[in-house]
Amino acid sequence: MASVLRSLRKRILTPHIRETTLERRGFPVKNAAAKELLETVGESFLAGYAHAVESGSLAEAEQRLEQVPARFKGFAYEGAGMGLAVLDCMAFSDLRRTRQFLSGAGDRHNYMIYVGIGWAMARLPRFLWPSSRRLDPLLLWLVHDGYGFHQAYFHTRRYVHEQYQEPRFSWPAGYESYAARAVDQGIGRALWFVGGTDVDRVTALIDGFPPARRPDLYAGTGLAATYAGGAPESELRELRRRAGDHAPQLAQGSAFAAEARIRADLLCPHNELAAQVLCGTSALRAATLCRETRPSAQELAAQQPGALPVYETWRARIADSLHTLGGVTP
Structure with a gap:
């Protein structure tokens, strides 16, 4: 039964x-x-x-x-x-x-x-x-990423072409503003699929969104381009060029993908290539940066509803660290 x-x-x-x-x-x-x-x-x-x-x-x-x-x-x-x-x-x-x-x-x-x-x-x-x-108070924002990917993938007209944004995603309570951003990170990841891994199409879709949403969308795209692959080196370089001021966010998403792959012992050649291009360093170094900049238990315990979650602090640290390495410039 x-x-x-x-x-x-x-x-x-x-x-x-x-x-x-x-x-x-x-x-x-x-x-x-x-x-x-x-x-x-x-x-x-x-x-x-x-x-x-x-x-x-x-x-x-x-x-x-x-x-x-x-x-x-x-x-x-x-x-x-x-x-x-x-x-x-x-x-x-x-x-x-x-x-x-x-x-x-x-x-x-x-x-x-x-x-x-x-x-x-x-x-x-x-x-x-x-x-x-x-759930892990740091990683729970990946739940929103999955939600956003699903909505953009299966409800593409509304979430991508009409650029619908969740008005009040009250999970967890008190973080509604950032929850919408985390959903956008998943939408950005889905755009790599919606655009068929075609850099021209993907970046055109992202750049059609309001400017405030583009950093998170580019971060999601960087994650998908690195984790899933589908673009040769020349197209990855064009993706980085088109990201412009959002290149650090693109790199941060790529670093997350490298960390997820290496943690699971699933690193493939296309992951290494994308990390080299988008992060300006090796997949291993990008993954190590994710681990080195991970917020402490004390930081997590101190976060309060209504404030920016430390997950976003983590993402900013990764982007800043990649910039410091000299590989990524805004």
Whole structure:
């Protein structure tokens, strides 16, 4: 009976594989390689979701997730994060399975799993949303990133072309202003997919948004361009050039991607290339900067609702550190 319920939840809440094709989404096709890449990312995400909701145990889910090729394994863990969060929220279990996974096998993939929680929240009614109090107070802003990606990817006209912005994203309470920015970081990540990894299209989309939103959008794009790939060195250099004053934010997103890849032992050549171009340094050095500038427990304990969260302080430190290295100039 339990397996039947898990299968039903998958069928109701999971996008069908055809929903992730570029043709179905109406996204441009830059070339055959970019199309295959982006669609494989979507397939891997959905495979990870299925592994999470259909497996009889977390150990079984992990075993299946580890069979995914390295380039796409992180996306599978992102999907698993969504799947586990959906199961938890529908059972009112306060993310019990998700937190258990994060404390064990999922720890190396924590960035992606947090993003997956945001996908789940985008699919669930608000009364089922989990409490933010049981999550890492620093990484919980990646939940908003996942939410923003989902909305831009599946509701592209409203969130991208009409540039809709959440008026009051009151999760967690007291940080509504910054929550909208964190959602924008996910929208920026989605724009790499919406634009088909075509730098001309992606930057045109970003530059069509109000100026105040562009730094966060460029940060998300830098993360996606580095983590997912899809652009050769010449196009990455053009992306950095077009970012202009937002090059430090672009680099910060790229550094986050490098850290997520290295933490999970999933570094691929395209990650290294993107870090070299967008961060002006190696993926390892960019990842190390993320760890070295990470806020302390004391800083996290001192943050107050209504103030800028220390997550944003962290992001600014990374951008400033990359600038200090001499590789990134505004």
